[in-house]
Amino acid sequence: MKYKRVLLKLSGESLMGDKQFGIDHERLNQYAQEIKEVLSTGVEMAIVIGGGNIFRGIQAAEGGMDRVQGDYMGMLATMINSMALQSKLEENGVYTRLLSAIKMEQIAEPFIRRKAIRHLEKGRVVIFGAGTGNPYFTTDTAASLRAIEIEADVILKGTRVDGIYTADPEKNPDATKFNTITFNEVYEKGLNVMDMTAFTLCNENKLPIIVFDMDKGGNLLKVLNGDSVGTLVEF
Template sequence: MKYKRILLKLSGESLMGEMQYGIDNERVKQYAEDIKAVHDKGLEIAIVIGGGNIFRGLSAEKSGMDRAQADYMGMLATVINSMALQDALEKVGLKTRLLSAIKMEQICEPFVRRRAIRHLEKGRVVIFGAGTGNPYFTTDSAAALRAIEISADAVLKGTRVDGIYTADPEKDPAAVKYSEISFKEVYAKGLNVMDMTAFTLCEENKVPIIVFDMNKNGNFMKIANGEEIGTLVQG
C-alpha cells in the first residue's frame, strides 16, 4: 500500500446513485465492498460524508432560513448518511466507529482526537459525522480538519467525475483532465476542488488531495496501490 492512513471524503449526493434524493442502498453497498477490499490490505481508513442528498444548508439559507440553523440541520443529515454507511460496512464484516462532532450518545461516540486515532490503530474504520460541529463550515472543511488531526497521509475525494478538469466535463466536452496539479495552480486557475477553507488547510499542512471517481469499482484500490488515476493536488 502506498499509504498507511487516509481520509476518504464522499459527497452526500454520491449516495443517491441514480435517485433524485435520499440513499441508494446498492450504491452504499458498493462503497462498503470497495472500502473493505482496501481495508483488508492493511490501510487505516477514516471517512467523512456530506449531507446534500438529504439537506443542504446553503440552499435553505437562500430560501430565507437562518444560516446557522440550516447548517446544523445539514450536520444532522451527515449523521444519517454516516449511519447508513456504517451499517453497510458492518454487513461486509468491518468493525466501525461513528464519531460525531455533535453529542448523540445513543447512536455515536463524541469526537475525541486521541480516541479516533486509537480506533484506527485497532483496525476499525472511523466515520466522522456532523461536520466540524460548527455552522459556516462545509464537510470539505471537516474532511481537511480531521485528516490533519489524525495525521492522514492524504485526503481522497471520491466524486462522480474522474479528476479535475480545465472546465466542468459534464458541460464542456472539450475539457482537459489534469493528472497532477499544484495548490498554487488550482488557486490561479480558479478550479473547483474543495472549498477554500478546506483547500488552504490541506496546503498549509502539506496534505495531498486526490480527486477520483469513486463510483467505478476498483478505483479506490488502485489509488491505495499507488496507481496514477484521478488528479493529484500537492506541492
C-alpha cells in the same frame, strides 16, 4: 500500499446513485465492499460524508431560513448518511466507529482525537459525522480538519468525475484533465477542487489531495496502490 492512513471524503449526492434524493442501497453496498477490500491490505481509513442528498443548509438559507439553523440541520443529515454507511459496512463484516462533532450519546461517540487514532490503529473504520460541529463550515472543511488531526497521509475526494479538469467536463466536452497539479496552480487557474477554507488547510499543512471517480469499481484500491487514477494535488 502507497498510503498507510487515509481520509475518504464522499459527497452526500454520491449516495443517491440514480435516485433524485435519499440513499441508494446498491451504491452504499458497493462502497462498503470496496472499503472492505482496502482494509484487507492493512490501510487505515477514516471517512467523512456530506449531507446534500438529504439537506443543504446553504439552500435553506436561500429560501429564507436562518443560515445557522439550516447548517445544523445539514449536520444532522450527515449523521443519517454516516449511520447508513456504518450499518452497511458492518453488514459486510467491517468493524466501525462513528464519532460525532455534536454530542449524540445514543448513536455515536463524541469526537476525541486520541480515541479516533486508537480506533484506526485497531483496524476499525472511523466515520466522522456532523461536520466540524459549527455552522458556516462545509464537510470539505471537516474532512481537511479531521485528516490533519489524525495525521492522515492523503485526502481521497471521491466524486462523480475522474479527476480535476480545466472546466466542468459534464458541461464542456473540450475540458482537459490534469493528472497532477500543484496547489499554487489550482489557485492561479481558479479551479474548484474543495471550498477555499478546506483547500487552504490542506495547503498549509502539506496534505495532498487525490480527486477520483469513486463510482468506478476498483478505483479506490488503485488509488491507494499508487496507480495513475484521478488527479493528485501536490506541492
